[in-house]
Ligand SMILES: Nc1ncnc2c1ncn2[C@@H]1O[C@H](COP(=O)(O)OP(=O)(O)OP(=O)(O)O)[C@@H](O)[C@H]1O
């Protein structure tokens with residue numbers, strides 16, 4: 004990878020870079036369904052540094068959730084199987100761990116916040132019960148007597164008003180935003196190293212989403228947890244993430260620091276996505292509209308996944324998957340998988 | 355407003371009685387889902403109704419679509435009062451107002467062919483010949499970018515974006531004056547969303563139809579609409595031409611919404627106005643200004659006790675907030 | 691309708707291969723049993739039956755089946771009146787079809803109509819229908835049977851009436867639940883916006899979407915009706931003698947069970963095979979037609 008001058012200083016760029024705590028290499032998770040072989044995750048590599056937020060952005064069905072679940076070895080059964088790859092965490096490959104060892108890692112070292120707070124909380128237990136449960140399974144060495152107090156504290160940490168009273172309420176008595184906060188509280192209850200958040204705000208209202216995103220930021224600042232933020236919304240990436248990986252049809256097609264990607268999108272898909280979202284800040288005359296549709300699950304894919312919808316595709320794109328090229332920002336961590344980048348002067352510019 | 359109104363809504367309210375049973379005690383309360391709102395939609399224009407979940411957007415749409423009856427207020431389409439039409443006028447109304455809903459998976463009957471779905475507004479209202487219907491179906495399908503051969507397929511053979519196109523084709527088939535779009539793109543993929551929004555805009559020109567666009571995404575409202583009304587707890591708190599509103603939002607709630615909206619670029623710095631708490635329940639809305647418990651710019655007791663008037667602060671820019679008292683506006687603009 | 695959804699998802703293979711694949715997926719055993727035990731005998735009863743099912747030869751009473759050493763002309767033996775069991779069973783298939791068909795059609799029609807209205811119009815209609823359903827389902831079916839039989843006597847029409855009276859509630863309950871769900875769907879709202887009448891919405895929009903449910907439900911009811919008709923005959927309020935109804939034959943064979951077990955056994959076997967096959971077919975259809983499952 005050619006290394007040229009670094010791009011503009013980034014307020015969220017940490018220097019020197021913190022250590023890498025999670026390193027995923029060539030992860031492949033296939034779903035062996037009755038109808039077809041779905042290559043949901045097809046050779047994905049990325050890493051996460053301590054205290055950093057990595058965004059994985061992509062459209063529906065691009066494989067974001069399956070990627071996240073695979074990290075914790077929770078790929079959907081019975082269809083899903085991790086067929087290749089390595090997931091390095093604290094010097095060990097998670098894909099080689101026994102199920103019992105994985106259980107000790109899940110929810111303690113790495114925890115997860117899912118999209119739908121409705122289904123992440125058990126409707127028949129009180130909030131307090133569920134948090135106590137989380138603390139007990141996390142074996143934090145907190146004495147039984149102190150538990151209720153700790154539970155109240157963590158609820159206060161996620162900005163739930165009147166936490167002493169809330170511990171005895173049931174999930175259905177809380178609003179969506181509060182439920183999502185409780186889910187967040189459970190996720191951080193064991194002070195994990197990594198939190199994977201799979202579209203945690205899609206079911207929330209705008210103002211509630213803003214509260215929640217601010218909360219995540221605050222928690223990250225105080226605890227230094229690394230966050231993998233899965234989303235389909237570039238706005239969330241712009242607001243929350245240090246680095247971003249753009250997924251399309253099971254592959255990461257572009258990866259880099261958030262400013263590098265926004266200022267110099269190098270893959271035609273990234274460029275098209277950024278230009279197809281209306282802006283709040285200025286009047287958009289006309290949005291770029293990407294022709295066609297994302298590939299259907301199980302569709303046989305050769306060459307570049309995006310070639311069919313790409314303005315710049317040629318025969319080679321349709322036949323051969325491109326190698327990794329340096330992104331156009333010149334930042335050393337910015338890469339993209341596109342044949343056009345072979346020509347160092349080429350820039351995607353959409354009609 | 356810029357053009358002559360196609361739809362006008364006046365002091366529209368819809369209150370739902372809700373009964374809760376606890377043991378043997380039954381209590382009846384009233385949900386003021388829509389509470390005295392007025393607006394007009396200009397001919398060939400788009401009015402965006404924005405607001406958070408539960409503020410009454412869908413209820414408003416259902417009232418206009420005559421799927422529900424208002425508690426009070428008037429809805430006029432041209433010269434007809436929507437809730438008092440019968441017979442032929444009723445049928446004409448049904449042709450003139452159509453809808454596209456949010457969920458493309460549940461809004462098309464899975465057991466009907468595209469042809470039947472698209473022609474339904476034609477078939478049920480007036481006698482038309484088979485040929486006439488067939489031609490119209492082909493015409494609107496072509497307009498939304500679908501192939502005439504698609505007419506014989508079933509909805510499950512289409513993707514979400516294509517389904518929204520079919521729903522739009524169906525809405526357009528009877529040559530309506532107004533189409534209500536209830537969150538028409540929010541369940542679509544990002545790359546499909548732009549196609550669909552562009553299509554909606556293009557067809558508005560081509561068919562000269564007005565849209566009432568219900569949406570929670572402010573950027574979408576800016577891209578699609580000519581005028582924006584911001585709703586909070588069943589009331590419209592601010593309304594203006596789109597560009598005016600986006601340049602200079604007046605109401606503290608609108609400002610907070612803008613601040614909460616996600617940025618288009620990591621370098622965008624916005625004023626941090628993060629509202630505390632949640633939208634209060636419409637069962638027991640706060641007295642005075644409904645926004646006062648969360649308002650960062652509350653000026654005092656007046657906010658808690660007096661309901662602010664919805665009035666023009668500037669030419670065509672209406673707001674309901676005590677920050678903009680009547681004295682500052684043009685003399686004579688005050689009304690009871 | 692159902693094949694459209696299946697084929698579109700399957701995609702690729704066409705022509706003979708696809709046809710063959712679809713045939714192989716059918717539940718062949720239950721279908722074969724239904725054809726052999728029920729459908730073919732009913733259609734060709736006159737030519738298949740070796741004897742007259744109604745009149746016997748009193749000298750040939752209680753003959754064991756041919757394969758157990760009885761006279762070779764009576765394959766499955768004879769009953770206490772010397773009638774050929776095989777012929778009676780063959781003709782009995784017609785009665786089984788007639789009772790199940792008429793009972794399910796009438797009960798299903800009434801139940802579906804009421805269920806649709808209850809689910810679509812809600813309000814008073816719904817309250818009345820659900821109460822009626824509750825009441826109907828809480829009265830033991832046999833009690834209904836005894837009352838009706840006492841009122842109009844043991845006749846074919848009485849049996850059909852009893853079956854319909856018991857079945858409508860099953861249909862009404864299920865159809866109400868389903869149409870309630872569909873009535874709130876966006877496509878029904880869109881149809882109302884387009885100006886469709888209530889009748890059109892119910893018939894064109896809701897009914898086709900519950901057709902699968904009705905097919906599955908009806909298939910599963912066939913077994914119930916045949917067994918139920920059997921119990922009516924047992925109580926003497928079913929199909930009158932000398933009609934060769936299977937249930938009646940089992941009832942009549944009861945007193946000879948020790949000396950001539952075949953009288954009760956073979957009709958009983960016919961009932962069991964038919965009921966089992968229909969239930970298997972119903973389960974298969976349920977898996978196959980359930981829209982939730984076909985979407986995956
Ligand atoms: N349990 C499952 N069985 C079979 N296929 C599945 C299953 N879960 C997901 N898939 C398929 O795997 C692919 C990737 O799915 P995934 O859930 O990772 O997408 P995603 O990027 O998270 O999308 P979304 O934004 O909709 O959540 C899709 O094509 C999906 O259809």
Ligand SMILES: Nc1ncnc2c1ncn2[C@@H]1O[C@H](COP(=O)(O)OP(=O)(O)OP(=O)(O)O)[C@@H](O)[C@H]1O
Nearest residue numbers: 370372385387406407408409410411412413414636
């Ligand atoms: N039939 C009803 N009975 C009682 N309350 C109702 C009924 N319909 C709506 N409401 C209430 O009225 C309020 C407004 O609902 P509405 O569906 O119009 O909101 P909305 O703005 O469309 O929200 P969303 O963005 O979530 O769709 C809500 O508080 C809702 O609970």
Ligand SMILES: [Mg+2]
Nearest residue numbers: 067068069201
């Ligand atoms: Mg997902």
Ligand SMILES: [Mg+2]
Nearest residue numbers: 411412413536
């Ligand atoms: Mg709504």
